[in-house]
Amino acid sequence: xxxxxxxxxxxxxxxxxxxxxxxxxxxxxxxxxxxxxxxxxxxxxxxxxxxxxxxxxxxxxxxxxxxxxxxxxxxxxxxxxxxxxxxxxxxxxxxxxxxxxxxxxxxxxxxxxxxxxxxxxxxxxxxxxxxxxxxxxxx
Numbered sequence: 001x002x003x004x005x006x007x008x009x010x011x012x013x014x015x016x017x018x019x020x021x022x023x024x025x026x027x028x029x030x031x032x033x034x035x036x037x038x039x040x041x042x043x044x045x046x047x048x049x050x051x052x053x054x055x056x057x058x059x060x061x062x063x064x065x066x067x068x069x070x071x072x073x074x075x076x077x078x079x080x081x082x083x084x085x086x087x088x089x090x091x092x093x094x095x096x097x098x099x100x101x102x103x104x105x106x107x108x109x110x111x112x113x114x115x116x117x118x119x120x121x122x123x124x125x126x127x128x129x130x131x132x133x134x135x136x137x138x139x
Contacts, residue, residue: 077115
């Protein structure tokens with residue numbers, strides 16, 4: 001198992017943890033945006049598993065169950081930070097000409113867009129104000 005394969009396996013495990021957090025948020029809210037995010041992340045896991053099978057590796061399914069305590073949107077945003085670090089590591093390790101390099105870049109971009117939309121929908125500040133600090137709005 002090479003360094004690239006280990007990075008992809010670590011990314012899959014981080015995606016699994018992130019999916020568990022999504023499942024926990026959905027269980028408490030049934031929020032369509034989070035359901036859509038979870039579906040995209042599940043497809044990302046399936047695609048990465050296919051890449052590893054192509055390399056002749058096998059990744060055991062380790063999808064964690066949702067916690068008994070309901071996760072919040074804040075927990076999901078924090079989990080997304082961990083996921084972003086895992087994507088960055090996998091992208092750093094992957095050779096630029098590796099078949100999965102473009103795939104990782106596309107998945108990472110989708111994850112960032114999902115995270116931005118999630119934050120936009122829960123932000124108490126209108127987008128037209130460019131998310132400035134509330135005190136700055138009254139200065």
